[in-house]
C-alpha cells in the first residue's frame with residue numbers, strides 16, 4: 001500500500017469536504033454528489049446515520065455508487081465510523097469520533113488509508129495526532145441542525161486555540177458552516193470546511209460547492 005498521505009496533500013483534500021448520507025438529501029444522493037463534484041468538492045464522507053438511515057445491503061450499495069463517482073472525479077472517499085465497510089469497499093479512509101474505537105486501533109486496521117478524527121479540545125487533538133490521525137475534524141464551529149448529538153458550539157476561537165497550542169496538522173472545521181462563514185473559519189486556522197447542509201440543502205448544488213471552493217481558496221491565499 002502507498003505511504004501515509006502528506007499534510008500538504010491532506011490540506012488540499014480538506015478544502016471543500018462534503019459529508020452526507022441519504023437522510024441529508026432532498027434529491028437522490030448520487031445526483032447531489034455528482035453536482036457537488038462538478039462544483040469542485042475536494043473530498044466526500046459517507047455518513048449514513050440518523051433516523052431513516054439505510055442499513056444492510058442498500059447502505060453498502062449506495063456507498064459503492066458514491067465511491068465510484070468519487071473515484072472517477074479523483075476525489076478521496078471517506079467512510080464515517082465504519083472500519084469494516086471502509087475495508088470492504090477499499091475506501092480511501094475513515095473518519096471517527098471520540099466515542100468510536102480508539103484512533104490507534106483504527107490506524108492499525110486501515111494501514112496507510114486516511115484517518116480523520118473529531119477533536120473538541122487541545123488534549124483530544126494531541127492524543128489523536130499521537131495515535132495516527134491524518135487530519136482533525138473540529139466542531140461544531142456554529143450551531144448545526146444536521147447532528148443530533150453535537151457538542152456545544154465552539155465558535156471559530158477553538159481553531160485559534162488549537163493553532164496557538166502548536167497543533168499544526170491539517171484541520172477541517174465543521175458545523176453550521178455556510179459560504180458567508182468560510183473566511184472566518186479559514187482565518188481562524190482551518191485548512192478547509194466540512195459541510196452537510198450548505199451543499200445538500202442548496203437549491204443549486206454545483207453553484208453552492210463552487211462558492212465554498214472559491215471562498216476557501218481566496219481565504220487561504222490572503223490570510
Ligand code: 3NM
Pocket residue numbers: 019118137138139140141143144145146147150151174175176177194195196197198
Ligand atoms: N459533525 P452542517 S457537526 C457531522 O461538530 C457533524 O463534529 C459535527 O452539518 C461536529 O454542515 C456535524 O449541516 C454536522 O451543519 C454538520
